[in-house]
Amino acid sequence: MRTTIKAAVTIEGIGLHKGKPAKVTFLPAEGPTGYRFLGPLFKEPLPARLDKVSGTVRGTNITDGTATIYTVEHLLSAAAGLGIDDLDIEITGEEPPAADGSALPFAMALRQAGLQEKPGQERPELTLDGKLEMSKGDIKYCAYPSPGVSFRLTYEYPHKLVGKQTIEFSLTPEEYLVRVAPARTFGFSHELEALKAAGLALGGSLENAVVIAEHEVLAKGGLRFADEFARHKLLDLIGDLALSGLPLRDVRIEAERPGHAANVNFAKLLLEKAKKA
Numbered sequence: 072m073r074t075t076i077k078a079a080v081t082i083e084g085i086g087l088h089k090g091k092p093a094k095v096t097f098l099p100a101e102g103p104t105g106y107r108f109l110g111p112l113f114k115e116p117l118p119a120r121l122d123k124v125s126g127t128v129r130g131t132n133i134t135d136g137t138a139t140i141y142t143v144e145h146l147l148s149a150a151a152g153l154g155i156d157d158l159d160i161e162i163t164g165e166e167p168p169a170a171d172g173s174a175l176p177f178a179m180a181l182r183q184a185g186l187q188e189k190p191g192q193e194r195p196e197l198t199l200d201g202k203l204e205m206s207k208g209d210i211k212y213c214a215y216p217s218p219g220v221s222f223r224l225t226y227e228y229p230h231k232l233v234g235k236q237t238i239e240f241s242l243t244p245e246e247y248l249v250r251v252a253p254a255r256t257f258g259f260s261h262e263l264e265a266l267k268a269a270g271l272a273l274g275g276s277l278e279n280a281v282v283i284a285e286h287e288v289l290a291k292g293g294l295r296f297a298d299e300f301a302r303h304k305l306l307d308l309i310g311d312l313a314l315s316g317l318p319l320r321d322v323r324i325e326a327e328r329p330g331h332a333a334n335v336n337f338a339k340l341l342l343e344k345a346k347k348a
């Protein structure tokens with residue numbers, strides 16, 4: 072049976088990349104409509120689906136051809152991680168609030184709204200018959216049938232304070248909330264100038280991101296996990312896979328050095344090869 076939330080709930084702040092005031096209201100969705108954005112920018116609701124992806128640089132963007140919503144992955148990750156199938160997301164600007172850089176404020180808000188099941192609405196899920204692989208250089212993904220939904224993700228970066236981090240994770244709403252949702256987005260101080268020159272990270276600060284400098288990691292309150300970077304990459308992966316429009320079932324996914332562009336390509340491959348049971 073499909074699920075949505077019971078009541079509306081609002082989060083406000085500023086967007087990470089555009090740096091503008093941002094407000095989203097999560098609303099219960101009546102029909103089996105998946106995740107949709109609505110608001111003054113759109114004539115019709117914009118479904119958060121793979122065929123609407125218009126950009127994957129430092130975040131995943133979706134468009135209806137006229138309006139674009141930037142950085143949708145953290146919010147979608149929270150919804151998918153908590154097992155919500157249908158959600159209307161009213162948004163006032165082009166980007167959801169950065170919040171604290173993680174998916175936790177979204178997940179907490181959705182939890183606070185409460186979940187409800189929708190009798191009579193079917194919940195098709197993605198399952199695999201065999202192994203699926205994708206690679207490009209040292210970026211690798213694979214998925215294969217396995218009970219439950221589990222992940223193994225490796226993040227690696229040639230910096231003495233990062234190195235190689237691997238996270239093993241079995242997805243349930245409770246585990247997602249505790250082990251994945253709190254992991255914050257991060258960036259390297261040496262990239263910040265270039266990002267800002269490219270019109271990205273304009274709203275970024277230590278309030279909503281972890282910054283890795285040459286000799287130290289700048290993180291408000293310290294790192295939340297020793298492997299917070301790998302966990303955030305997993306948070307992003309769960310958010311990008313949610314664009315398939317179908318929840319995963321009985322599958323294990325392994326990813327090495329994932330990023331948004333590859334996540335989206337892998338989600339497309341998964342949707343194409345998987346059964347919709």
Ligand SMILES: [Zn+2]
Nearest residue numbers: 144256303307
């Ligand atoms: Zn992210």
